[in-house]
Amino acid sequence: MPVKVMIPTPLRPYAGKRDSAEFDAGTVGEALSRLTTQYADLRKHLFTEDGRLRSFVNVYVNDEDIRYLAKENTATKDGDTISIIPSIAGGCRS
């Protein structure tokens, strides 16, 4: 069941400069796992060393935050959009 993963601008350099990717996945965790298998450099930006999602990266299925659903076990269905939303501070001073 293909779901679309939206990759935010700050993480595109680690994802072959792509803005989105589609995967067959039944849960959010599965989709992110496929994403970080295809783009290994992304892994450390999304997950801690013990494999938990980083606290400054939020993940949404459609417009819902997975922290208020079943987290990474949140089921996805055909056509769902998973958004990765990292915190951004603004411009760059230096």
Added chain:
Amino acid sequence: MATTTETQPGRKVVGLSKEEILRYSRHLIMPEVGMEGQLKLKNAKVLLIGTGGLGAPLGLYLAAAGVGKLGLVDFDVVDFTNLQRQVTFGTSDVGKPKSQAARARLANLNPDIQIDAIEAQLTSTNALELFKDYDIIVDGTDNFPTRYLVNDACILLGKPNVYGSIFRFEGQVTVFGMPDGPCYRCLYPEPPPPGLVPSCAEGGVLGVLPGIVGSIQAMETIKLILGSGDSLIGRLLLFDALGMRFRELKLRKNPKCPMCGSNRTIHKLMDYYEFCGVRGEEAPAPNVQVPEITPRELKSRLDRGDDLFILDVREPHEFQICNLKGHLIPLGELPRRVHELDSSREIVAHCRSGKRSAEAVDFLRKAGFRKVLNLKGGILAWSDEVDPSVPKY
């Protein structure tokens, strides 16, 4: 906002002058604003944190709309690189304090309002004192410590925080700090640790983007003052300028939030630089100690005919701006392109400011290269000390 006028009834403005009626006539003839709304604007007090890219449209539109008191907090000075997006400033403002230059521009736009230029860095020591005189705080800063500081101070004082942030082609806007709405810590409990923030190489911002995002913040501020429309409370508006798409996500108040949850664990402001860790934005100095060469030393060694291999670790689009005729391998590609380098030759690595190339030198030394030096201060220092014809960016 009604709250201010109620708490300070003695200072409430009850009418508009003939000139003001003419100035605001396009508001006054709208039933959604009208005389009542215009007086709410005139009685409102809004504090802008930052007068840069986001602060420019914010200041201009809020002043033009007749917000009675505007505070402008900025410790920075206008420089040439600001003019591409910070449209409050003109070329003649370069070198002037931003808060003063912005006040002069806004006072010219609307002489009937009070504008306070606050030439200071917002800190845990002054934030509460500064915020208490205003109804709404608008966050137009560019760094994580200040964003957490603004959030926490707003929650402690019970003031709305109109939030906007940008990165290259993307923007985020929402309203935090309302009684039933979430706060910044509900969205992001912690900031990214050092090293996982995109570097300056991937930074930059399209000039129009803060214009759009700051304008949305200005609109949300005015709606809060008027008490009309659907606010962005509980919604994160995402703007993708390249795809020209707006999306929105639901933001929920986190019941376990340490700042605004029912079992609050944060009761006062903290050291936000410590909380956020030291990172590139605040600390341009390299994190790694590596052998260096100054621009003047490099120049004299090149003039002497020494065999030096110049390695440029910037991005290709930066190379196009200016270069020292080095071999280009962007820092991110160095690990897989290291075979292009000859470890028997002496290598001088450089970037724009010396930070990325310090990482490159550190990487190469760990990979077994013995003769690698970092050009101290990068191409910026080369321009200052050796060849002023090399442009700075």
